[in-house]
Amino acid sequence: xTDTPDLEALRREVRAxxxxxxxxxxxxxxxxxxDFVRTQRDWFTRLVSAGYAIPHWPAAFPGxxxxxxxxxxxxxELAKADCPRLLLSFVSTYxxxxxxxxxxxxxxxxxxxxxxxxxxxxxxxxxxxxxGSDLAAIKTxxxxxxxxxxxxxxxxxxxxxxxxxxxxLLVRTSSDGPKQAxxxxxxxxxxxxxxxxxxxxxxxxxxxxxxxxLDNVEIPVSERVGEEGKGWAxxxxxxxxxxGLTLMELSYRMRGALARVASLIREHGxxxxxxxxxxxxxxxxxxxxxxxxxxxxxxxxxxxxxxxxDASIIKNSYSRALRAYAKLGLRLGGIAEQYVAxxxxxxxxxxxxxxxxxxxxxxxxxxxxxxVQRNIIAERMLDMPREPKAWVA
Amino acid sequence: xxxxxxxxxxxQKAFPADALSPGRDESWRLVAEMGWLMVRLPEEDGGLGxxxxxxxxxxxxxxxxxxxxxxxxxxxxxxxVLASEIAARVEWLERLAGGEYAPLxxxxxxxxxxxxxxxxxxxxxxxxxxxxxxxVAKLPSGYALVPTDAPGVSIVERAIxxxxxxxxxxxxxxxxxxxxxxxxDADGAAALxxxxxxxxxxxxxxxxxxxxxxxxxxxxxxxxxxxxxDRPIAMFQALKHRAAxxxxxxxxAEALLWNRVRDDAATLVQCGAAKTLAAEAFAFxxxxxxxxxxxxxxxxxxxxxxxxxxxMLNLQLCGSPDLWNERTGREALG
Ligand SMILES: Cc1cc2nc3c(=O)[nH]c(=O)nc-3n(C[C@H](O)[C@H](O)[C@H](O)COP(=O)(O)OP(=O)(O)OC[C@H]3O[C@@H](n4cnc5c(N)ncnc54)[C@H](O)[C@@H]3O)c2cc1C
Numbered sequence: 001x002t003d004t005p006d007l008e009a010l011r012r013e014v015r016a017x018x019x020x021x022x023x024x025x026x027x028x029x030x031x032x033x034x035d036f037v038r039t040q041r042d043w044f045t046r047l048v049s050a051g052y053a054i055p056h057w058p059a060a061f062p063g064x065x066x067x068x069x070x071x072x073x074x075x076x077e078l079a080k081a082d083c084p085r086l087l088l089s090f091v092s093t094y095x096x097x098x099x100x101x102x103x104x105x106x107x108x109x110x111x112x113x114x115x116x117x118x119x120x121x122x123x124x125x126x127x128x129x130x131x132g133s134d135l136a137a138i139k140t141x142x143x144x145x146x147x148x149x150x151x152x153x154x155x156x157x158x159x160x161x162x163x164x165x166x167x168x169l170l171v172r173t174s175s176d177g178p179k180q181a182x183x184x185x186x187x188x189x190x191x192x193x194x195x196x197x198x199x200x201x202x203x204x205x206x207x208x209x210x211x212x213x214l215d216n217v218e219i220p221v222s223e224r225v226g227e228e229g230k231g232w233a234x235x236x237x238x239x240x241x242x243x244g245l246t247l248m249e250l251s252y253r254m255r256g257a258l259a260r261v262a263s264l265i266r267e268h269g270x271x272x273x274x275x276x277x278x279x280x281x282x283x284x285x286x287x288x289x290x291x292x293x294x295x296x297x298x299x300x301x302x303x304x305x306x307x308x309x310d311a312s313i314i315k316n317s318y319s320r321a322l323r324a325y326a327k328l329g330l331r332l333g334g335i336a337e338q339y340v341a342x343x344x345x346x347x348x349x350x351x352x353x354x355x356x357x358x359x360x361x362x363x364x365x366x367x368x369x370x371x372v373q374r375n376i377i378a379e380r381m382l383d384m385p386r387e388p389k390a391w392v393a
Numbered sequence: 394x395x396x397x398x399x400x401x402x403x404x405q406k407a408f409p410a411d412a413l414s415p416g417r418d419e420s421w422r423l424v425a426e427m428g429w430l431m432v433r434l435p436e437e438d439g440g441l442g443x444x445x446x447x448x449x450x451x452x453x454x455x456x457x458x459x460x461x462x463x464x465x466x467x468x469x470x471x472x473x474v475l476a477s478e479i480a481a482r483v484e485w486l487e488r489l490a491g492g493e494y495a496p497l498x499x500x501x502x503x504x505x506x507x508x509x510x511x512x513x514x515x516x517x518x519x520x521x522x523x524x525x526x527x528x529v530a531k532l533p534s535g536y537a538l539v540p541t542d543a544p545g546v547s548i549v550e551r552a553i554x555x556x557x558x559x560x561x562x563x564x565x566x567x568x569x570x571x572x573x574x575x576x577x578d579a580d581g582a583a584a585l586x587x588x589x590x591x592x593x594x595x596x597x598x599x600x601x602x603x604x605x606x607x608x609x610x611x612x613x614x615x616x617x618x619x620x621x622x623d624r625p626i627a628m629f630q631a632l633k634h635r636a637a638x639x640x641x642x643x644x645x646a647e648a649l650l651w652n653r654v655r656d657d658a659a660t661l662v663q664c665g666a667a668k669t670l671a672a673e674a675f676a677f678x679x680x681x682x683x684x685x686x687x688x689x690x691x692x693x694x695x696x697x698x699x700x701x702x703x704x705m706l707n708l709q710l711c712g713s714p715d716l717w718n719e720r721t722g723r724e725a726l727g
Contacts, residue, residue: 281722
C-alpha cells in the first residue's frame, strides 16, 4: 500500500537512522553467546534512544504510542535493513511489559517499566519438567512467611534466563481445589540467594533457554502481581502477548527474509524452473497472508476487538510458514546445507537453512504447542466439546 | 454511502443460509431489485458507485449460499462496457444495470479469423448464457459485445459437476463482429484484461471464502450432532484438530483477501495470489468436510458435496493455482 505523507516521513526518518546506525556484520559478531549478548545490548540501547524499540507501548513512554500503521513501517524497515532481532529483550518488552501494564500495581509499573528501557532484562519462569502444555500442573512451591514468600522448585525452558535480571515466576501457593486456583504470580530477582541457572544445549548448537533451580528463594510479598491464588489470570496476559503481538514483527521479518530464498534460487540457477517458482510463489503468498492476518489482529486489538482463538490462528499460521520457509531453503540448498556452518545466535531467518529448520520448531512448541492451539481453536472458537476429564491409568 | 454491514445484512436476509442454491431466475430478479447489478457502476452513470470492498462483500455472501445467479460475470461484463467508448454505451449500461445480462467469459476463447474477417471457434466459460443477450468476449481484434442471437452465434451448454452453476460455450461459425460493438481494439484488449482480471480474482476469492465458511459451519454442526462410541464425534481430538486447521486456513486466506481488496495498489499477480490461496483453502475445507461426514457425505441428498464441486470449479477459474503460484514466484524473484 502507498504511505500517507506522515507515514512516508516516518519511513524516511527510520531509514535515515538505519543508514547511519544499523549494525553491519552482526551475524559474524553473534557467533558466540558473549558476543551475541553484547551485540544485543548495544542494538537495544540504540533503538531505545532512537525511539524504535517499543512502538507497541503506550505514548507515555518515549518511542511508544505508535499507531498500527506506524508500527508496521518500523518493523518493515528494520526487517529490510536486516537488523538483529531483539531476542534478549524479547520477554522484557513483550511479556513483562504486557503483564505489568495490564495486571501490576502502579508502583510496580513505575519501578520496572522504565528499567526495561534502561536495559534490565526479564525471563519467563512458567514451564516445569512436569508442567508443559498442562501449565496449571506446576509444582514449584511458595510458602508465605511474614512479608516474604519462600520458594522451592525448578523451572525449565526459560528463554535467556542465564542473562536475565528478573523473572516472571509462576508458583503454587495452594494445592486445594482446582489446579488453577492455587497459582500465584511473582516477580523474582534472578540475583537473589538460592537462584541458580543452567543453560540447556539445543539441537542447533544454541543455548537459547535454561533451567532455573530455586532453593529457599525469598521473594517479598510486595513483588506479587495480583492476589494470592489469582496468578493464573495474570499468566494469561503474559501468554496472550506472546501469541499475538510479537508475531507481527516476526511475520514482517520473515517477509523480508524471503529475499534469502530468492538469492538461493538465483545462485543455483533455478530462475526458470517452474516447479521451484511455484513453490516459492506459494511460500510468498503464505507469508503475505500471515502478515495480513497479524495486521488484522492488531487492527482489531486497537479497536478493542479480540476474539479468543485469533492469536492461536496467527501463531499456527506463522509457525507453519516459518517451517515451510526453512524447508524450501533446505531443499534448494541441497547437500551444502548438511555441512555444519556457523550459526547466528538468536535469529530465526539466518540463511543457515539446517539451523533455521531446527529453530523453526521453537514456534510450533513454545508458547503453547501447535496441538494446544488447535484445541483452543476447536473448543473455544468452533465450540466443539471438550474431552471427558477423568482418566484412570 | 451504504455501510458494508448493511449490505451484508441485506444479503443475508435476501439469501438466508438455510436455503442453498435458491432458484436462479428468482435470485436474479431479487439481485436486480436490490441494485447489486450496479454496485460498481459510478453514481454519475446512474449506479451505486461502491468500491471493491462492497462488491467483494456481496460475492462473499453469494458464495455462502452457493448462489446460482451469475453475479460475478455480470459485474465484469458491465465493467467492460463501462470502460469502453462505444456509441451506445449509455444505453447498454442502463440495460445492464436494469437487469439484462451480458457476462464476461471466464475461460479462454479459441477463435480463428477467416480472410473475410468472420470468426469461427469457441468462447469458453460463459455462465448462464441462456439468459444472456450478449457476451463480452475477447476476439482477435479486441473485446466485443457478441449478441447471442446474431447470425453465426450459438450457445452450447456444457454439463459441469458443480450443480450450483450453469456453464456454456459460445460457438461462433462465420460470425461477423459488429464494429459498433467493439469495446476495445486489439491493443486496448490487454489493458482491459489487466483492469478486469484483479476484479475477477477478488470476486472469485470472496465467493470461495463465503462458501468455505458455510461448509465449515455445516461440518461442525454435523460433528456435534453425529454420535459414535457413545459421544459426539466432535469430541475426538483427531477430528477437532482437522476442524481447527480448516478454520485457520479460511481465516488466513480471508485476511489476505480483505487486505488486497482494500489495497488499490495491489498488482494483478497479488490479486491472483489471493484468489489462489482462497480457492485452495476452499478446496481443502470441502475435501476434509466430505471425509468428516462419512458415508452421508457421498450422498446426493446431503448438501456438502455441492460445496466441494463449486470449490473444484472455482480452482480452475481465472487461471490455475500452478499458474499464479509460478507468477507470484517470478515476481518475487524480481
Ligand atoms: C524455544 C522455546 C522457548 C521457550 N521459552 C520458554 C520460556 O521462556 N518460559 C517458559 O516458561 N517456557 C518456555 N518454553 C516452554 C514451552 O512453553 C513448552 O515447551 C510448551 O508449552 C510445551 O510443553 P512441553 O515441552 O512440556 O511438551 P508437552 O506438553 O510434554 O508436549 C509433548 C507433545 O504432546 C502434545 N500435547 C500435549 N498436551 C496435549 C493435548 N492436550 N492435546 C494434544 N496434544 C498435546 C504437544 O503438542 C507436544 O506435541 C519454551 C519452549 C521452547 C521450545
